[in-house]
Amino acid sequence: MTILLTPEETAAVLPWQGLVDELRLVALDASVKVPARLVQPLAQGANLLIMPALDSDTAITKLITHTPANADKGRPTIQGDVIIFDVATGQRLKMLDGPTVTARRTAAVSALAARELASQPKGPLLVVGAGVQGKAHIEAFAAVLGTQQVMIASRSDASAQALARHAQSLGLKASVVQDANAALADCALTVTCTPASSVVLSSLPKGDSFISAVGAFTPKMIELSADLCRHFTRHGRVVVDTIDALHEAGDLLQAGLDPSAYPNLADILKEKKRLNRTGCVLFKSCGWAGWDLAAARLALKA
Known part of the structure; x- marks a missing residue:
């Protein structure tokens, strides 16, 4: 099984309608636990973000850097990965491209909110x-x-x-x-x-x-x-x-x-x-x- 997905592969497994539907399920899932994220300041206004979350079956940690100064240098402002683990076995299942996940889930949340409101x-x-x-x-x-x-x-x-x-x-x-x-x-x-x-x-x-x-x-x-x-x-x-x-x-x-x-x-x-x-x-x-x-x-x- 492919463990590390490229940005293109990550986008392919996160179709918009399916993602919006899954966001709704997570919002209603009482087993979901989300500890406070750690935002560690870095040099020149950048940050390291460590974001864990889990439900009864799956645990994830998103490790990304946010570097605003990159916007003027032709480099991505967000870089990193989302690591997925199986709760029962502790096995690492997949690693998704962090910027792709961030972009798609953020836009899908906005679309879900607009659909409802x-x-x-x-x-x-x-x-x-x-x-x-x-x-x-x-x-x-x-x-x-x-x-x-x-x-x-x-x-x-x-x-x-x-x-x-x-x-x-x-x-x-x-x-x-x-x-x-x-x-x-x-x-x-x-x-x-x-x-x-x-x-x-x-x-x-x-x-x-x-x-x-x-x-x-x-x-x-x-x-x-x-x-x-x-x-x-x-x-x-x-x-x-x-x-x-x-x-x-x-x-x-x-x-x-x-x-x-x-x-x-x-x-x-x-x-x-x-x-x-x-x-x-x-x-x-x-x-x-x-x-x-x-x-x-x-x-x-x-």
């Missing part, structure tokens, strides 16, 4: 950030939600144009916009997937907008202005991906908001705090090793 889950979609996550979100939203129209905003016009061409190759209507805040009014769905070094969205959304903010996963990172975050608390809804957002949702924390006050995605799926499909929704995604466990479980099924 968005008033208009088919879009149009605004993607702020034209990197790996921007590409993954376009693919996931098209495959899972049937999104047909995409607008792309990025600080790099070349990256935005390349991503637009990729979206067009998928059969989507895609265009590049210079002002993400102006485009927000025309899009029912928005995803912010930037390095989260500064605010990229500050305009107030229309009444039925859905925003998935995925770039910020530490208290010091930010993509959304404080006024925008507070707008959702007053005029819409806020949902976090997991309870771990309590310590990691930089957008909310810097707006003076308590992430523990909001329902998480598992609450929504369990219908304990079901929300109506009306009004604007902010989904704050910080990442969780449980989502990596879902990818591992799907990979083992393949």
Whole structure:
């Protein structure tokens, strides 16, 4: 059996619809346990992340580095692996490409949240950030939600144009916009997937907008202005991906908001705090090793 999967092989065992379905199962699985992840600072703003998770059958650890400075040097900002073990025997079963797992499970979580919460889950979609996550979100939203129209905003016009061409190759209507805040009014769905070094969205959304903010996963990172975050608390809804957002949702924390006050995605799926499909929704995604466990479980099924 092949143990170490390449990025291409990892993507092949994580089809979008199957991944979304497995994410839902993990969110509802009472046997899933996810210890707090370790984020070890490295030189020049980089981090080493160690993220374990397990259920009754499978245990995983994701070991990745996040090196923002690589973005300007043509190197990947996320590197590493997801190691899968059998709980009963301790045997190492597979090793998945870490950046591929991260990109696909993050985009699939956004698609799952949009499917459950968005008033208009088919879009149009605004993607702020034209990197790996921007590409993954376009693919996931098209495959899972049937999104047909995409607008792309990025600080790099070349990256935005390349991503637009990729979206067009998928059969989507895609265009590049210079002002993400102006485009927000025309899009029912928005995803912010930037390095989260500064605010990229500050305009107030229309009444039925859905925003998935995925770039910020530490208290010091930010993509959304404080006024925008507070707008959702007053005029819409806020949902976090997991309870771990309590310590990691930089957008909310810097707006003076308590992430523990909001329902998480598992609450929504369990219908304990079901929300109506009306009004604007902010989904704050910080990442969780449980989502990596879902990818591992799907990979083992393949």
